[in-house]
Amino acid sequence: MEAISVDKLCRDYYLKNELIHAINNISYTFEYGKFYAIMGHSGSGKSTLIQCMGLLDKVDSGKIYIDGENVSSLKEHSKNEIRNKKIGFIFQDYYLNNTMKAYENVMLPMLINDKYNKTDMKKRAKELLKLVGLEDRVNHYPKELSGGEQQRVAIARALANSPSIILADEPTGNLDEFTEKYVLEKLRKLADEGNCVIVVSHNPVIVEYADYVLKMKSGRFIYEG
Amino acid sequence: MRGKSYLFLAFKSFFHKKINIINAFLLIICTLLIIFSCSFFKTFYTFLSNSSTGNLSYRTLRVSSDYSVIDKKWLEEIDGVSYVISEDEYRLTVKTNNDEYINLYGVPNDFIKVNKGELLTDDEVIICPETFYLGLEPENYNKEFVSKLHDGSNYLGEIFTFIINEHELDYTVVGIFDNDKYTYGEYNTCFTSITNMHKLIETELENCEGCYISEDSNVYVIVDHVNDKDEIAKKIGSKYSVDEIIQINTPTITFILSTFLAVTAIILIFVFIILFILTKKFMTYNKESNLIYKAMGYSNKVLVRVNYLENLILVVFSFIISMIIVIIIYFILLNKYNADIKTGINIYISYLSIFGSFTACLLISLLSTRFALKDKKKSIIEELDDCEI
Numbered sequence: 362m363e364a365i366s367v368d369k370l371c372r373d374y375y376l377k378n379e380l381i382h383a384i385n386n387i388s389y390t391f392e393y394g395k396f397y398a399i400m401g402h403s404g405s406g407k408s409t410l411i412q413c414m415g416l417l418d419k420v421d422s423g424k425i426y427i428d429g430e431n432v433s434s435l436k437e438h439s440k441n442e443i444r445n446k447k448i449g450f451i452f453q454d455y456y457l458n459n460t461m462k463a464y465e466n467v468m469l470p471m472l473i474n475d476k477y478n479k480t481d482m483k484k485r486a487k488e489l490l491k492l493v494g495l496e497d498r499v500n501h502y503p504k505e506l507s508g509g510e511q512q513r514v515a516i517a518r519a520l521a522n523s524p525s526i527i528l529a530d531e532p533t534g535n536l537d538e539f540t541e542k543y544v545l546e547k548l549r550k551l552a553d554e555g556n557c558v559i560v561v562s563h564n565p566v567i568v569e570y571a572d573y574v575l576k577m578k579s580g581r582f583i584y585e586g
Numbered sequence: 587m588r589g590k591s592y593l594f595l596a597f598k599s600f601f602h603k604k605i606n607i608i609n610a611f612l613l614i615i616c617t618l619l620i621i622f623s624c625s626f627f628k629t630f631y632t633f634l635s636n637s638s639t640g641n642l643s644y645r646t647l648r649v650s651s652d653y654s655v656i657d658k659k660w661l662e663e664i665d666g667v668s669y670v671i672s673e674d675e676y677r678l679t680v681k682t683n684n685d686e687y688i689n690l691y692g693v694p695n696d697f698i699k700v701n702k703g704e705l706l707t708d709d710e711v712i713i714c715p716e717t718f719y720l721g722l723e724p725e726n727y728n729k730e731f732v733s734k735l736h737d738g739s740n741y742l743g744e745i746f747t748f749i750i751n752e753h754e755l756d757y758t759v760v761g762i763f764d765n766d767k768y769t770y771g772e773y774n775t776c777f778t779s780i781t782n783m784h785k786l787i788e789t790e791l792e793n794c795e796g797c798y799i800s801e802d803s804n805v806y807v808i809v810d811h812v813n814d815k816d817e818i819a820k821k822i823g824s825k826y827s828v829d830e831i832i833q834i835n836t837p838t839i840t841f842i843l844s845t846f847l848a849v850t851a852i853i854l855i856f857v858f859i860i861l862f863i864l865t866k867k868f869m870t871y872n873k874e875s876n877l878i879y880k881a882m883g884y885s886n887k888v889l890v891r892v893n894y895l896e897n898l899i900l901v902v903f904s905f906i907i908s909m910i911i912v913i914i915i916y917f918i919l920l921n922k923y924n925a926d927i928k929t930g931i932n933i934y935i936s937y938l939s940i941f942g943s944f945t946a947c948l949l950i951s952l953l954s955t956r957f958a959l960k961d962k963k964k965s966i967i968e969e970l971d972d973c974e975i
C-alpha cells in the first residue's frame with residue numbers, strides 16, 4: 362500500500378545568485394512494509410528530499426501525497442498534525458534535550474497529542490525505551506548516555522505516537538559497527554511490522570537490510586533497485 | 587497542549603540554553619545598577635533635603651539693629667515666618683542632677699509636632715527627640731556615641747531635675763518628636779515653651795552681675811521653609827541688619843541634587859540601551875532544537891509561547907537573584923554602618939526602582955523576544971507569517 366508518493370518534486374536553492382536544484386523533478390512512490398535506503402554523494406540532495414517528505418521544508422513545485430492525501434497544499438496546523446502522528450523523524454545528531462531525562466525526551470511528541478494523559482505518557486515512554494533496550498537508562502540524562510544509547514532514545518522518541526512512516530537521515534552516522542547493526546535491525550523490524558521506513562545513509566551495509574536502494578545524484582534518482 | 591506542559595517545556599528550554607546564563611547575568615547587573623543608582627540618589631536626596639530643612643538652625647535668621655528697638659510684631663507678620671524670639675531666650679544648655687546635658691530651645695507651644703505624647707504647654711514640661719543622646723554633642727560620631735543613643739520613647743513621662751545656680755527645677759518629658767524634622771544631626775536637643783525658657787534663663791542669670799534679659803537684644807527669626815529664607819532676609823534687610831546663624835547655600839544644594847539626578851538619569855539611560863542591545867542580540871531562537879520540535883509536530887504557536895514563557899522565567903529568575911543580592915548588600919551596609927558611624931545619613935532603598943527595574947526587564951525581554959521571532963534570519967520557522975504571535 363502506498364505510504365508517501367512524490368510527484369515531479371522540485372526544490373531549488375539560490376546560493377550567491379547560483380541556482381542549485383537540490384531536488385530535480387523526482388517522482389517516486391514509497392510503500393508500507395518496505396525498507397528504503399537512499400544513498401548518494403554529499404550534496405546530492407538526500408537530506409533535502411527527506412525533509413520535504415517530512416514536511417519540514419517547503420517545495421518549489423510538485424506534489425507530495427501521504428496516504429493518498431495531497432499534503433503539499435495543507436494548512437500549517439494540519440501539517441503539524443501529520444508530522445506529530447504519522448511521521449517519526451530520526452536525525453544523525455540525535456537532538457535530545459540535554460536537560461530532560463531519557464523518558465522525558467521520549468514523552469515530547471506525546472505532550473502535544475491529546476491521546477495521552479501524563480501517566481499514560483510516562484508508561485508508554487518507558488515501554489518504548491524498553492523496546493530499544495534502554496529499560497535501565499530511563500532516568501538518565503543524555504550526557505550520561507553513549508552516542509549509540511542517545512540514538513536509541515531518539516528512535517524511541519520517533520516512535521512515540523506510533524507513526525507509520527519512519528524517516529531517518531543518517532541515523533547511524535555517528536555510531537560504531539555494532540550499534541549500527543542494532544539500529545538497522547530495529548528499523549528492519551519496523552518495516553516488517555508494516556511501516557514504511559526510509560533511511561538515508563552513506564554506509565553500504567545498509568544494502569543488506571533494504572528492500573529498495575535509491576541512489577541520488579544532483580537531485581535525481583539515478584538508480585532504483 | 588496543557589498549561590503544565592508549557593511550563594515544563596519552558597523550564598527545560600531555559601536550562602537547556604547556555605546563553606541564558608549570560609542573559610541572566612546581564613539582567614541582574616542591570617537590575618542592580620538601576621536599584622543602586624536610584625537608591626543612592628534617594629539616600630542623598632533625603633539627606634540633603636533633611637539637613638537643609640530639618641535643622642532648625644538652618645531656618646534661623648539673626649536680626650540686629652544698632653539704632654532702634656526691633657519691632658517684633660512687624661517681623662512676626664512677614665509671610666513665611668514661623669516665630670520670633672529674642673536671642674537671649676533662644677537656647678540654653680542645662681545640666682541635670684545625673685550630670686547629663688540637654689540643649690534646650692524655647693519655641694511656641696504648637697511649633698513642634700510630636701510623634702508620641704503631647705504638645706508643649708506652659709507647665710514645666712519639655713519634649714525630646716526620638717533618638718536621644720544625653721550629653722554634650724561629641725566631636726566624632728564614633729561607636730561610643732552610637733552606643734549611647736537611646737530610644738526617646740523610654741523617657742516619656744520621665745522627670746529631669748535641672749541644676750541651675752544651685753536651684754533644682756523639675757521638668758517632665760511629655761512628648762517625643764522626630765529628629766529629622768527639626769534638629770537634623772542633633773540628638774541632645776529638647777524643646778520647652780518660651781515662657782519656661784524665659785524662667786530658666788532668668789535663673790541662670792541670677793547671680794551674674796550686670797546680666798539681664800534685654801528687651802532690645804537681637805532677635806532670631808525662624809522661617810517655615812529654608813527655601814524662603816533668602817527672600818525673607820531681603821525683606822527684613824530693608825529695615826534691620828540680617829545674617830544667618832548657620833549659612834546654608836540652597837543653590838549649592840539644588841546644584842548638587844540636580845547633578846546627582848542627572849548622573850542617575852544618565853546611568854539609567856545607559857543601562858536601558860545596553861540591556862536593549864544585548865538582549866536583542868542574545869534572545870535568539872535555538873535553530874536546532876526548533877527543527878526537532880517542528881519534526882515532532884510542534885506548531886509555531888506553541889514554540890513561540892514556550893519562547894515567551896522561557897524569557898519570562900529568565901526575567902523572574904534574574905529578578906529573584908537580584909533581590910537576594912540587594913537584600914544581602916543592604917544588610918551588610920546597614921550593619922557595618924550602624925556599628926561604626928552615625929552621621930545622620932539614613933540608607934534608603936528606592937522601592938520605585940525595584941518595581942521599575944522589574945518592569946523594564948520584563949518589557950525589554952518581551953520586546954526582544956518579539957524582535958528575535960520577527961527576525962526571519964534567526965528563525966528556522968519559515969512559515970512564521972502563518973502563525974499569530
Ligand SMILES: Nc1ncnc2c1ncn2[C@@H]1O[C@H](COP(=O)(O)OP(=O)(O)OP(=O)(O)O)[C@@H](O)[C@H]1O
Nearest residue numbers: 374375376381383402403404405406407408409410
Ligand atoms: N539552506 C540551504 N541553502 C542553500 N543551499 C542549500 C541549503 N540546504 C541545502 N542546500 C544545497 O542543496 C544541496 C543538497 O543538500 P543536502 O543537504 O540535501 O545534501 P545531502 O545529500 O544531504 O548531503 P550530505 O550527505 O552531506 O548530508 C547542496 O548542494 C546544498 O548546498
Ligand SMILES: [Mg+2]
Nearest residue numbers: 407408409530
Ligand atoms: Mg544530509
